[in-house]
Amino acid sequence: MSYAIDQVKARINLSSVVSKKVALKRKTTGEYLGLCPFHPEKSPSFNVSDNKGFYHCFGCGAHGDVFSYLMETEYLKFPEALEKLAQEAGIELPKHTEVQKKQQDIRDILIEIHEAAANYYTQKLFSPEGKQALNYLKKRGLKNEIIAEYRLGFTPHNHSELHDILKQKFNETQIAASKVLLKGDYGVYNPLKNRVIFPIFNKSGKTVAFGGRLIEKGEPKYLNSPETLIFKKSETLYGLNFAKKEALKTKQIIVVEGYMDVIALANNEIYNSVAPLGTSISSEHIKSLWKIVDIPTLCLDADNAGRTATSRLASEILPFIKADKTLNFASLTGGKDPDEVIVNKGREFFKSIINHPTPLSELLFTSLLKMHTVKTPENVTTLRKNLELLAKKIIDKDLQKSYSSYFKSKVYEILSNKKKPNINKEFLNSKHNIQSILSEQENNILTILATVINHPEIISDDEIYYELHDIEIRSNFLDKIREYILNLKGYINYENEPCRKTLRQTLEEQFNFKLNDNMFDTFAKSEASSEEAKEGIIRIFKLNNLIIIQEQIKTTSQLLMERQDEETYNKLSYLKQIEEILKTELNILN
Template identity: 40%
Template sequence: MIPDSFIQDLLARVDIVDLVDGYVPLKKAGANYAACCPFHNEKSPSFTVSPTKQFYHCFGCGAHGTAISFVMEYQGLGFVDAVKDLATRAGMQVPESEGRSFNDEKQGQTRTLIEVMARAAQYYKDQLKRSPKAIEYCKKRGLSGEIAARYGMGYAPEGWQNLQEVFPNYNADELKAAGLVIENEAGRRYDRFRDRLMIPIINPKGDIIAFGGRIIDQGEPKYLNSPETPLFEKGRELFGLPQARQALRETDTAIVTEGYMDVIALAQNGVGNAVATLGTATTATHVTKLLRQVDRVVFCFDGDNAGRKAAWRALENSLEALADNKRLAFIFLPQEHDPDSYIREFGKEQFDRQVTQAMPLSDFLLRELAQRCDLTSSEGKAQLIYEAKPLLLKLPTPLLRLQLVKRLAEASGFVQSEVERLCELKSYTPAAPPKAKRTAPSLTRNLLRIVLHKPKLAAQLPIDLLPDTPERPALIRLHDLVVGASQEASSYAALREQLRGLPEEGIIENAASELLALPFDEEGAEAEFRDTLEKLQEGGQKRAFAELQAKAQQFGVAGLSAAEKQAYIQLLTNRGNRS
């Protein structure tokens, strides 16, 4: 956990206009700045950045947030990593919630290992230029110098201790910690990578965190990756993600392959939106990271049995990361092909057709389950539901789950309600329509807009006076945040980060988008705030009088309590004075 006070200081120090402009060129548009949205395809700019409120909003796709949100979405980082990234830019050190700094020694080790990896990568790149054998291998695979440079490719020459040339202290702990050398039982060291084409693995910040090595001649293993290190966790990283970022935004599709040579071959042939897992099965973390940036993920593994098993593992591990507005699909190439060989033989157009026609997750799931069961027998139909149950329970998407349940019912002969009961799924019941509000929500909506412009006014909100409208919970939440703040609330951006993950986040985000679309009188904000409260008070008095009058007419004045009688008389007096 990172203290709210640090988040507020960080957002006050980082200018979102400078930040966004470093990724997407912004143009002045009145009081704000505009650009074509980096999160979806569009021809005319609908992405707006507010320098006064320090947030962005896209009127096309709805992308919205602070500087932290932008780094999370653009770079595919989690919240903590995004805060660390911005803090580094701002020259700040991220504290822990208890007030202690993150371990300085660990941070120092990370910086040292990153420097070590960068030096090794440069050494490998220099060796590639000097090796006719490695150059010939790249040409044979159809790789251009441009692609080699784009992916930072290099060559680890034959021999046991070549890295000693660039690291004179070959026994340094950092070389082993970075996974560049191996130490045998006798304590003797040697280079991990020898006679291999070297592919750097880069994190979203552009740091080299690991290497993949492809053997050039015959030998095993064909592919050798760095071990897990303080920099590198296989289940979290995807090869080629930084290089693919622009193509991901343009296509809104990510293609996941099994190996980095597949990614490089696809890029060489004009398919730039491919990434690869790194010696491990696709994880939910991989899929979540990709679905932050695209709406569709297509898995394209080898056409053999191993590839099909990898595809099924990817399906199982992806279910929990799905949303109803996201799609997963699968390409099954001919058995003798992998993505590399397929695109080299058949070309980009045919490969693009495979991506477009990829099998949807639902079809793959049902096909695989049906192949495991004998659907001509009662036992096989029962097994189908048994095999489907754990997969359905993983799905967080009610609409897709409902479709799968219907198709499972058709295939098994059970009725839909029986499948839901057997799989312990809650039946979908349409939500009851909301009750009509007796007061126009425009007053509370206007209050919410004023408070988001002037957060300090939230402390003056009369909670008991707020009518039961959709904005009421959000106004109460803002009131509590501002009242409980250790320092004066300075901006919407500061409040927005405190709202992350809370139930009121959506309605406040929606109202904040109006800050960019509707004119607002900054100087008259407090007067408008007081005027709105007076109107709410008048409305509250009218409702109270109507309720007491109805009760008095039904039961007589004697039917009112002493407090109700006093309130009724006071309201009658007020109405008389106004008339």
């Protein structure tokens, strides 16, 4: 085998393989330079040497030969890379051992069976039997090309038809090993009958299993094929064969909850998403994604299950993170899943969520803070100890110290903010004004929007941007104005007065939204400094959040009187803790 490896290296120029994806410029004979495919850069630092047989990037340190290049860029194992390059070089590799050959033959047959079944399911989707399934996909807004690209299909009630087709080419032992059909008391049957079918592909794009969704009422709504020699749920991510191509361009992969989320995003020309299959996203999944991108973005559904999975993974991944390998988290607003967000808010709104994620460190801190009050020294000590325990999970000692320092600074920041004098004491300490704001949520939103319009430069501040992005706005009219302002971030320099006037003029013309000094308080007035406006608007955000929490407390209290159960009691206790934190930060006395 070592002879074959040497032969491949002798016959294949590294530059010919690299130049298929990277534009190389010749420096001298056998030496080339280009933009690194392993990290974003504007000036080329990726050196390719045919003379020495290796590549090296002086920007990120990536280094290797033709095999490692193919393994890293196409996510192949060494035997796969060797086989591919040997074919290109016209070299016959040594034969596998009898056992290896037999195992590979079985795998090949299982893939053939799954490919045949996938073709059958696709045919059935466009037959009279599949009309209901096709209507379901059309109602979800899926384009014909997406249905075709992802090879969606339908399983009818009839089990024998597929069995008869497979028997024409495969024997019963092979069909049984594929688990496409299972054997029951009354013969073979399809475990995915009467479902929309989602073929599950391996990294090479071959069908290795199926997922099915019921189109009628029943449980389980989603079901995957049993595991086989070619399919392990814990090792497979749906859509990875599509996402890895896009990830090379965007340096980003989005982890969503299920295959319908992946397809819905592809339907909106977002091709870099993947999903786990019947299991929760795990650290092993993330480690496999780190071979493709440095910082995957987790974007699970905005429900209790999604939040629980997010918190669990955030803690579970800590021992494995490094300075250049970590995880981001995108918080969905405007819908319970990516598809609903895009339907309600549009593709660009969803992309803005993905492009402004929460870092792992911030998510961990925020999640733990929600579980603690910071009213007493004992509370603060407990919080600090729990944060330190989180930091100690990180194996990389330098990164562990950085996390520990970050958590300490965040606690200090919270305690310091509690002691800071308020900007406008006369306004903030006035019980009448506070009660007025807390009772008028729409006026509160107007205040926020007016402040940003008069101080558009503060939208570049991430904290302001995220708060404005996440705040609940019930008025469709005001929500459209919020969305318009958010989409301006990064496109215009607002530091001069003409730009401010242009923004106001545009809003007035486009939305018939007239601004006047009576619509907003001291913080919104254009005479205030940007820093005053920023601190003022943060306070108003918190006041608005307090309104929402207090409404939830009222509703939950009424529910507790009816149910008198532990779950509702725990929810009420949690809401009251959040209320106390907000009141403390706002310096509002009971």
